[in-house]
Amino acid sequence: MSTELIDALLVLEKEKGISKEVIIEAIEAALISAYKRNFNQAQNVRVSFNPTTGTIKVLARKDVVDSVFDPRLEISVEKAREYNPNFQVGDIVELEVTPKDFGRIAAQTAKQVVTQRVREAERGVIYSEFIDREEDIMVGIVQRQDARFIYVSLGKVEALLPVGEQMPNEHYKPHDRIRVYITKVEKTTKGPQIFVSRTHPGLLKRLFELEVPEIYDGTVEIRSVAREAGDRSKISVHSDNADVDPVGSCVGPKGQRVQQIVNELKGEKIDIVRWSNDPVEYVANALSPSQVVEVRVNEEEKATTVIVPDHQLSLAIGKRGQNARLAAKLTGWKIDIKSESEAEKAGILSQAASADTFDNGEYEIE
Structure with missing residues (x-):
């Protein structure tokens, strides 16, 4: 030697x-x-x-x-x-x-040992690098696909994008550059196996962190995300700084910031709402873009009854119940929506509530 x-x-x-x-x-x-x-x-x-x-x-x-x-x-x-x-x-x-x-x-x-050890060590280095990037996003390049996965190159390793984690409104071609959310990193005998997603709510959260400086520096906080990938999402934001408008910060000048995210998600609609510690206000905000007349809260069952104007009922519920479903996911409260006429018949609409509606301070972009 x-x-x-x-x-x-x-x-x-x-x-x-x-x-x-x-x-x-x-x-x-x-x-x-x-x-x-x-x-x-x-x-x-x-x-x-x-x-x-x-x-x-x-x-x-x-x-x-x-x-x-x-x-x-x-x-x-x-x-x-x-x-x-x-x-x-x-x-x-x-x-x-x-x-x-x-x-x-x-x-x-x-020579044999060095080759084997290099392979093992490289796998270990890759695992160590990517285990720290769980719940983070990376830009990858689509390589190929089969019946189960799309294979996305992340540089040193090829990640797996399962069928269930692919956006229904997207079609992937080789050499396409896409942002993916790392959901899981596993150590296997063949090396690290990395699973990524395009549908995970965490992807939306990370995209806002990239596009909105106030979120990145902690001035604005994302409190909750509810997502039906490829169709519609809701995100609630909050700031302890009274001089900062959390919704406006996420929207950006002329809607540029949120539009960048919408473009990345191929037209997915995004509702940005103001978080509140008051469930009445929070649930009303979450049901945007619908107007809300009154919110009644049952603390024990963590349930709410929401009364909306008659002409806003279908908007509040949303297509196939989507708006109400996303609002419930976002807030963590059960939501039962009734129109004003239904509430009056049931005798649950207060006169004070019928005089005005909530300003739910939301922003919606398509």
Whole structure:
């Protein structure tokens, strides 16, 4: 072995982040097996690798005993003292037994070990990098697809976009650049497996963090997200700073900020509403773009009855109940919607409520 191996290990340590000591330890273990296999030796041996010169020695390890029963594993105390007069019974003597043509076998073994360790270490580095990016978004490039997945290149690794995590209004072609949300990173025998999504509510949240500086710096906080991917989403926002309009910050000048997100999600409608600690106000806001006349709260069942103008009933419920369903997901409250005429018949509409409607401070963009 020459210093070429040492140079290669130093390059690997620098470029791949693989510890030189780890590879040397693996080479030594592999060379022990190679020595026993190629030279039919059953004795106890240790391989010594010099990290400075690259030279390799095979050392037979023998127990010092009074009477030798197995010369492959034992050495008499008299013979041991020929090497060092201080040896006692119970000590271990190491004698060099490096075969003459061991260099060729050592080179082949080292190459195999280095290749394997590089592969394993790269997988470990990739896993460590991506496990810290769970619940984050990345830009990937579509590679190919089959019946189960779309395969998205994230640079060092190919991520899996399952059918159920694909947007129903999107069609993916090879070389398309898409933003994906990392949902799960698993360590497998074949390397790290990364699952991504285009439908997860977290994708919407991360997109707002990228587009809205006030969210990124913490001035505006996203309190909740409800999403039916590819169709409609609702997001509630809040700011402790009275001088900051959280909804306006997310909308941006002339709607530019939110429009960027809508474009990224291929036209998905987004309702931005103001969060409130008051369930009456919060539920009314969440039902945007519908107007709300009154909200009655049942704290024990965490349920609300919402009264809306007759002409707003279908808008409040939404197509196939979508608006009410998303509002319930966003707020965490059950929502039962009634028109004013229904409420009057049932005797549950107060006169004060019938005089005005809520200003629910929402923004909707399509």
